[in-house]
Amino acid sequence: MRRPLISACLLTALAAVAMAAPLKPTPPVKPKSHGNALSGTVASLDEAKKTVTVRNAAGKETVLLRTNATRVRGGVLKTGDRVSVRWLERDKKMVATSIRIEPPSIASATPTPTATTPAGLR
Numbered sequence: 001m002r003r004p005l006i007s008a009c010l011l012t013a014l015a016a017v018a019m020a021a022p023l024k025p026t027p028p029v030k031p032k033s034h035g036n037a038l039s040g041t042v043a044s045l046d047e048a049k050k051t052v053t054v055r056n057a058a059g060k061e062t063v064l065l066r067t068n069a070t071r072v073r074g075g076v077l078k079t080g081d082r083v084s085v086r087w088l089e090r091d092k093k094m095v096a097t098s099i100r101i102e103p104p105s106i107a108s109a110t111p112t113p114t115a116t117t118p119a120g121l122r
Helices: 002-020 104-109
Strands: 036-046 051-055 061-065 071-073 082-090 093-101
Touching (some): 036 061
Parallel strands (some): 061 093
Antiparallel strands (some): 082 093
């Protein structure tokens, strides 16, 4: 008689502990990205770090990592070029997969504003 009573008490206690323990919330699932696009003007190049900084039409600068697999089309990449970039996020870094240098006719038709110094900092 004691054995079934002890088993019932243990099962009740285990059930109470399991119900009282808070459940860990599952982290939100980030949707898979098959590629992102960015266009603007090359603000700077860092050959040592293998990065390219692109300034978009709103003036926001984005730093992208270049790899050996990054394809550059349209010539040799240099500061001031108008570019279209495709990139992926890997290890919390933005990695350029392809960079297309736009021809002068397209680049002149869609100007990108240059960085300006606020009036108080002159």
